[in-house]
Amino acid sequence: MTIHLLTGFLGSGKTTAIHQACKLLMADGISVAVITNDQGIKLVDNGFFSSEHIPGRQVTNGCFCCNYNELDKNIDALINEVKPVVIFAESVGSCTDIIATVMKPLLKFRPALKVTVSTFADIRLLHLMLKPGGSIFDETVDYIYRKQLEEGEIIVINKTDLSDSRQIAEVEAGVKEKYPEKQLILQDSRNEDHVHNWLQALADYSNDQLPRSLSIDYDIYGAGEARLAWFDQELEIISSNNEAGTDTLIFIKELQEAIRLRGFPIGHLKFLIDGKYKISHTALFDAGENERISLPASGKVNLLVNARIETAPETLHQLVHSVIASVESSRDCKILETSLSAFQPGYPTPTHRIAEASI
Amino acid sequence: MVIGKDIVVSLRYVMRNQHGEILENTMEGMPATYIQGSSGILPLLQQPLEGLKAGDRKKLSLPGSVTGSGELYFEVIIDHLRESLPEELMLGYPVLLNEKKCEEDCDCYTQDSKK
Numbered sequence: 001m002t003i004h005l006l007t008g009f010l011g012s013g014k015t016t017a018i019h020q021a022c023k024l025l026m027a028d029g030i031s032v033a034v035i036t037n038d039q040g041i042k043l044v045d046n047g048f049f050s051s052e053h054i055p056g057r058q059v060t061n062g063c064f065c066c067n068y069n070e071l072d073k074n075i076d077a078l079i080n081e082v083k084p085v086v087i088f089a090e091s092v093g094s095c096t097d098i099i100a101t102v103m104k105p106l107l108k109f110r111p112a113l114k115v116t117v118s119t120f121a122d123i124r125l126l127h128l129m130l131k132p133g134g135s136i137f138d139e140t141v142d143y144i145y146r147k148q149l150e151e152g153e154i155i156v157i158n159k160t161d162l163s164d165s166r167q168i169a170e171v172e173a174g175v176k177e178k179y180p181e182k183q184l185i186l187q188d189s190r191n192e193d194h195v196h197n198w199l200q201a202l203a204d205y206s207n208d209q210l211p212r213s214l215s216i217d218y219d220i221y222g223a224g225e226a227r228l229a230w231f232d233q234e235l236e237i238i239s240s241n242n243e244a245g246t247d248t249l250i251f252i253k254e255l256q257e258a259i260r261l262r263g264f265p266i267g268h269l270k271f272l273i274d275g276k277y278k279i280s281h282t283a284l285f286d287a288g289e290n291e292r293i294s295l296p297a298s299g300k301v302n303l304l305v306n307a308r309i310e311t312a313p314e315t316l317h318q319l320v321h322s323v324i325a326s327v328e329s330s331r332d333c334k335i336l337e338t339s340l341s342a343f344q345p346g347y348p349t350p351t352h353r354i355a356e357a358s359i
Numbered sequence: 360m361v362i363g364k365d366i367v368v369s370l371r372y373v374m375r376n377q378h379g380e381i382l383e384n385t386m387e388g389m390p391a392t393y394i395q396g397s398s399g400i401l402p403l404l405q406q407p408l409e410g411l412k413a414g415d416r417k418k419l420s421l422p423g424s425v426t427g428s429g430e431l432y433f434e435v436i437i438d439h440l441r442e443s444l445p446e447e448l449m450l451g452y453p454v455l456l457n458e459k460k461c462e463e464d465c466d467c468y469t470q471d472s473k474k
Contacts (some may be wrong), residue, residue: 010452010453011450011451011452039383039385039389039391040372040374040382040383040431041370041372041374041383041385041391041400041404041433041435042391042393042399042400049427060374060382060383061383061384094389122450124449124450125450125454128446137454141454341386
């Protein structure tokens with residue numbers, strides 16, 4: 001049995017290529033199956049695999065590398081159900097380091113398998129990326145994109161039908177120059193001949209010499225996701241002597257100082273008072289700006305804390321708790337937590353990682 | 360800003376099957392991001408989201424005839440909305456992460472914090 005792993009960014013055309021390849025192989029009487037890996041709300045359009053009678057399984061809640069056992073279970077299930085000769089496994093767009101974390105573990109734990117890795121790239125995006133200073137990604141996303149290209153033994157430059165001949169030539173030359181040892185395939189995945197050509201390259205591929213595992217910085221890899229952590233909390237500040245506004249400003253200042261003292265990198269920290277007054281982090285540390293903020297006398301203030309900070313939401317929540325306790329003890333007020341929502345995307349933690357050349 | 364054509368939508372959701380079992384909960388994962396009107400998620404799921412704003416919630420469902428297996432139910436919360444970039448419209452999918460796209464009046468100080 002062969003497992004063809006596909007990596008490549010969102011929109012690089014992996015699903016279309018797999019769909020076309022499955023149809024071609026099935027027409028030749030070859031038993032196929034598909035394992036997809038994306039967020040469920042996006043995977044549902046893969047229902048068409050089953051409408052075409054292509055057996056499929058899904059791995060959601062994260063990439064193959066961090067859900068290796070789930071991938072493994074799905075492989076077993078497909079073997080039991082349909083005995084596929086070929087399985088296409090399409091990884092989530094933000095995944096990389098797949099040689100060390102998926103390909104090599106598969107070969108180690110299932111020695112009879114053949115495993116290939118193809119990296120897919122949208123030719124129009126590659127064209128943008130190859131221009132000097134042409135990256136349109138956040139730097140951490142850019143890192144993942146380039147690592148995907150770096151590790152693909154076979155790079156499929158896809159959607160050539162959406163490009164002109166000049167653009168195709170420029171991209172081909174650019175990729176060849178950057179990745180001279182890679183096998184490049186120019187492809188329009190709706191073109192049967194093109195997909196046949198890719199399938200032939202996969203058939204010719206051998207696991208006799210294993211590819212190098214990526215040299216990769218997991219901190220950068222994880223940073224793009226970590227930066228998306230957010231924390232929203234609503235508080236009610238109640239004062240028996242109509243000083244809730246002042247209490248609120250003191251709470252904000254103390255919380256900011258506490259965050260600053262701990263050195264958490266802040267992407268975004270905003271406070272919204274009674275749905276009207278916005279306070280940003282920088283403004284609060286500017287004494288002049290601070291003095292310009294004046295709130296009317298009030299017995300009650302609603303405060304929304306909106307933070308994107310590089311730390312676990314639980315840590316931030318504990319910090320908020322300690323500042324609440326501090327302000328309540330120094331001021332004659334009560335601070336109630338009326339709502340809290342937060343999430344922290346997981347740092348990539350592969351089930352297995354084989355960095356060595358051999359398994 | 361509300362969801363309309365070419366708006367980049369980030370949403371989080373809980374996905375359940377017809378038995379009410381949770382299949383996926385992105386409250387503890389990455390928000391899903393797509394461009395409204397593109398092929399990022401099924402049009403059947405996009406249409407009911409038209410006109411919603413950040414913070415709004417909506418329940419959606421997909422019949423088994425569409426999923427190819429059982430019915431699916433989604434409880435969606437809109438996390439973030441922004442205009443798409445020309446490059447994103449050309450490609451048909453979003454490429455930038457949310458944190459680069461605060462509101463215009465935001466004093467987001469990522470750069471300052473690195474000084």
